[in-house]
Each structure stands twice: as structure tokens, then as C-alpha cells.
Amino acid sequence: MGSTDVKTLTAQCYCKSVHFTITVPTTSLPLGVHLCHCHICRYTHGTLCIFHAPLPAGVFPQFISPSSLDTSLTGYVHTEGAAAERFFCSTCGCHVGDRDLSPNPETGEVGWRVATSIFSEHGEDVFQIRTHCFTTSAGGSGLYDWLPNMGDRKLQVFNPDPDTSAHFTIPRPPKPKQEFDQNGKERLRAECHCGGVSFTMPRPNNIPGVENDELTKGFTSPVDKTKWGGCVDLCDDCRLVDGTHVLGWTFVPRSQIQPPVSIDFKGFGTLKPYVSSKGTLRAFCGKCGATVFFSCDDRTPSDEKQVVDVAVGILRAPEGIAAENWITWRTGRLGWTDSGRRFDPVFTESLEKGLKERIANVNYNLSQFVWDREVLPITLPRRTVTRRRPATTVTGPPTTVTGPATTVTVTATITANTGEDPQVVAAREVAAAIRDHESPTKVD
Structure with a gap:
């Protein structure tokens, strides 16, 4: 096969301990990518889903020295009877792919599925995201709702019949149950697949004094005091320490985690810390590879006071x-969209569009991310918004004139086209109405 008949693609994890290439016949490109949302993939990665591409027959990772399968990677077989072994970097925790435990009976070869997010290029001519699979395993909403299309292509959704051989070969875990502390207050369980890392976190309103804590308050929901904030992160560092395009994070004061976790993430079950850059500490399960925590100096004013990120993929919420x-x-x-656009612009733009079209909470979208300056209480039935303006100050020699604070009430006329989500229309129209009243000269 000539050099023009094949294409060599290069992959590396964040710490570069894992470094390999695959050489693919050009007739096999683009490789199809599936996003698996099953509980096994989520709990072993700590992510909303994984991004994998099966390699064509005869194509295998070729490790570049000193990187090797035996010295650079940790393998994890999730259960007896599993069809494949999962591999992640022993140093930074990045998942690189799965290798079948048994050879193909027809070819005698052992098949691979690789994590496409760690390759140096991810254009649509090389890797093409095509399918969401096992979405029913995730329950509720998820990335499969936020990413229905890739550009103009509608993504397929694959959920095999439970009675077919294509379904899970192991029983599904029981649905997570709501947990409570000794005072009857709710706690949310977070646990990796192997169970080596397991802890609970409280609701923010159950933390005494949280409303007066400026650090913690910044990571809670601006519209529901019982909830934490959550973000979708596309940064290159997270992509390369986990092996997926996107990571979902939520937040909690480390002091509120039970059982307690030390500031260096050491001595907590199978948790393994990794310093990814100066002032930034991450942690993953050293047995199954799940991403667990992120911390940084900016959120650590003292050893006793620190807010950490928790990987959403290991949460065991009943919903x-x-x-x-x-x-x-x-x-x-989205977080770090510049990184996302550099790596996979079609994915990033499609996810941005999908999220905006499927606003789960119009109040939050408007208050935090249309204006990004102050909370705007929205009343959707009347499509009105009340915005408190600061006191107006006009300075000029020889006098200073100060006007009173002003409350502005805006009513937006909602016009929905056939097929449009009325909440999305409401968000758009109310935001436009507020912009019309942005100048103080327009205040009645």
C-alpha cells in the first residue's frame, strides 16, 4: 500500500507518557465516532459520555518509545465476563481506548476502540461523530439532548433491545437512591466505577453561612439556593487528562465532602493526584481511571477554605x-470555547447551538449568561423582567448630581414560529426587551 493510500494519525495524553500512532487506509476515513452514555463508560471516565472510534481490521496503536502499553498504561476490566479491557495513563489518568479480551474468530485479531479526543487532529475528514449510544442508561437529560446534530447532520441514537445479544452482558446497577445525613438532610453520592473513590456532598442551602461566603456563593445556582452551578468545559487540558471532548463539572467546598478529603488529595481510597500545571491539582481513580477532582490556587484562599470541581460523570443522582x-x-x-473551536470546530459550534436551543432553565440562562452581570428575576407567564438599576451619578464641574436607583419593568411580546421551543423564544424576546431599556435615558 503506497504512502498516499494511508494516513498516519498521532495521539498523546496530557503528560505525554502515552504516545502512539495509527496508520489508517484512506478508504476507511473518516472513522466513525460513537458517544457512549452507558453507566460503565461514565463511571470509569467521570464524564457525561465517551468518544470512541473502532479501528479497521489490521490497524492497531503503534506506541512510540519510551511509551508502551506495559509501562505507560493501567488496564481495567470492569467486571467478570467483560468483552474488553480499558486503558488509561498511569500518570495523568487520560483514557486512551479499549482492547478486546478475545480475538475476532474470523480474523484472529484483537480489536481496538480508541479515544479520538487525544489525537492531534479531529477534522470531519478524519473522525466523524455519528452516533449517541446507550442513552437510556444515563436517564433524564444529558449530552445526547444538548448535541442532537453535528453541523447539518442529525446524529443517530442507538439503544439496543434488552433481549438482543448486542445489549449489556452484565446486569445494570440499581437506580441510585437519595441519601441523607444523620439530620435528615439530603446528600449526593459521587462514586467511581470500582468504588475505590466514594463520597457525598450537601446542598448549598444546608451549609451554614453559605449566603455570606463570597467564594462559595459564586459557585451556587443564581436562581435556586438548593443547587450548585454546573458547567461544560472544552479546555485542552481537561480533554487530554480525560480523553473526551468535553467534561461536565460541578462544585463544592472541600470541607463539606464526607468522608473528608485532604487538600493534596492523598490517602483517600484509590484516589491519585496529578499536578497538571503550577497551582493546579487534579485527581483520578488509580484503579478504574475515573476523573474525580480539580482544584487550583485561585479557589484556595487557605487550607481550610477551598472550592473544588467534582466530575459530574461519577455523580449518582437518582434523576x-x-x-x-x-x-x-x-x-x-461553554467553558473554553476557543480551545474547543481549535480542536473540533463543528462539535463546539453544534454543542453551543444545541444548548441554547434546549434551555433547561430560562431564568439561569438570561440572568447569568445573556447579561453575565446581575441576576434578572424572570416571570415567564407574563414574560416580564424587573431589573434594579444602580444609582445614577453625573459628575461635572462644579457640581455632582446623584439620582435615585431605578426599577425598570419590561414586558416582552412573545412571537413563536411553528416548531420553536416557547422557552427559547421567551429567552430571546425578553433579552431583546431588556437591551431596548439598557440606556438610563430610556427609563420612565
């Missing part, structure tokens, strides 16, 4: 992976 009874998701703005 499903998005944990919407516990988290208000930031829908108007």
Missing part, C-alpha cells in the same frame, strides 16, 4: 447523569 435536581447548568456559555 440521571445531568443531576438536574442538584445542578443548575450554565447553558448560555
Whole structure:
């Protein structure tokens, strides 16, 4: 096969301990990518889903020295009878793919599925995201709702019949149950697949004094005091320490985690810390590879006071992976979109569009991410918004004139086209109405 008949693609994890290439016949490109939402993939990665592409027959990862399968990676077989072994970097925790445990009976070869998010290029001519699979395993909402299309292509959804051999070969875990502390207050369980990392976190309104804590208050929902904030992160660092395009995070003061976790993330079950950059500490399960925590100096004013990120993929919320009874998701703005656009612009733009078209909470979208300056209480039945303006100050020699604070009430006329989500229309029209009243000269 000539050099023009094949294409060599290069992959590396964040710490570069894992480094390999695959050489693919050009006739096999683009490789189809599936996003698996099953509980096994979510609990072993700590993510909303995984991004995998099966390699064509005869194509295998070729490791570049000193990287090797034996010295650079940790393998994890999730259960007896599993069909494949999962591999992640022993140093930074990045998942790189799965290898079948048994050879194909027809070819005698052992098949691979690779994590496409760690390759140096991810254009539609090389990797093409085509399918969401096992979405029913996730429950509730999830990335499959937020990403219905890739550009103009509608993504397929695959959920096999439970009676077919294509379904899980192991029983599904029981549905997570709501947990409570000794005082009867709700706690949310977070646990990786192997169970080596397991803890609970409270609701923000059950933390004494949280309303006066400026650090913690900034990570709670601006519209529901019982919920934490949640964000969708596309940064290159997270992509390369986890092996997926996107990571979902929520937040909690480390002091509120039970059992307690130390500031260096050491000595807590199978948790393994990794310093990804100066002032930034991450942690993953050293046995199954699940991403668990992120911390940084900016959120650590003291050893006793620190807010950490918790990977949403390990949450055990009864309502499903998005944990919407516990988290208000930031829908108007993705985290680190510049990184996302550089790596996979079609995915990033499609996810941005999908989130904006499927606003789970119009109040939150408007208050935090249309304006991003102050909370705007929205009353959707009347489509009105009340915005408190600061006191107006006009300075000029020789006098200073100060005007009183002003309350502005705006009523938006909602006009929906056939097939449009009325909540999305409401968000758009109310935001436009507020913009019309932005100048103080327009205040009645």
C-alpha cells in the first residue's frame, strides 16, 4: 500500500507518557465516532459520555518509545465476563481506548476502540461523530439532548433491545437512591466505577453561612439556593487528562465532602493526584481511571477554605447523569470555547447551538449568561423582567448630581414560529426587551 493510500494519525495524553500512532487506509476515513452514555463508560471516565472510534481490521496503536502499553498504561476490566479491557495513563489518568479480551474468530485479531479526543487532529475528514449510544442508561437529560446534530447532520441514537445479544452482558446497577445525613438532610453520592473513590456532598442551602461566603456563593445556582452551578468545559487540558471532548463539572467546598478529603488529595481510597500545571491539582481513580477532582490556587484562599470541581460523570443522582435536581447548568456559555473551536470546530459550534436551543432553565440562562452581570428575576407567564438599576451619578464641574436607583419593568411580546421551543423564544424576546431599556435615558 503506497504512502498516499494511508494516513498516519498521532495521539498523546496530557503528560505525554502515552504516545502512539495509527496508520489508517484512506478508504476507511473518516472513522466513525460513537458517544457512549452507558453507566460503565461514565463511571470509569467521570464524564457525561465517551468518544470512541473502532479501528479497521489490521490497524492497531503503534506506541512510540519510551511509551508502551506495559509501562505507560493501567488496564481495567470492569467486571467478570467483560468483552474488553480499558486503558488509561498511569500518570495523568487520560483514557486512551479499549482492547478486546478475545480475538475476532474470523480474523484472529484483537480489536481496538480508541479515544479520538487525544489525537492531534479531529477534522470531519478524519473522525466523524455519528452516533449517541446507550442513552437510556444515563436517564433524564444529558449530552445526547444538548448535541442532537453535528453541523447539518442529525446524529443517530442507538439503544439496543434488552433481549438482543448486542445489549449489556452484565446486569445494570440499581437506580441510585437519595441519601441523607444523620439530620435528615439530603446528600449526593459521587462514586467511581470500582468504588475505590466514594463520597457525598450537601446542598448549598444546608451549609451554614453559605449566603455570606463570597467564594462559595459564586459557585451556587443564581436562581435556586438548593443547587450548585454546573458547567461544560472544552479546555485542552481537561480533554487530554480525560480523553473526551468535553467534561461536565460541578462544585463544592472541600470541607463539606464526607468522608473528608485532604487538600493534596492523598490517602483517600484509590484516589491519585496529578499536578497538571503550577497551582493546579487534579485527581483520578488509580484503579478504574475515573476523573474525580480539580482544584487550583485561585479557589484556595487557605487550607481550610477551598472550592473544588467534582466530575459530574461519577455523580449518582437518582434523576440521571445531568443531576438536574442538584445542578443548575450554565447553558448560555461553554467553558473554553476557543480551545474547543481549535480542536473540533463543528462539535463546539453544534454543542453551543444545541444548548441554547434546549434551555433547561430560562431564568439561569438570561440572568447569568445573556447579561453575565446581575441576576434578572424572570416571570415567564407574563414574560416580564424587573431589573434594579444602580444609582445614577453625573459628575461635572462644579457640581455632582446623584439620582435615585431605578426599577425598570419590561414586558416582552412573545412571537413563536411553528416548531420553536416557547422557552427559547421567551429567552430571546425578553433579552431583546431588556437591551431596548439598557440606556438610563430610556427609563420612565
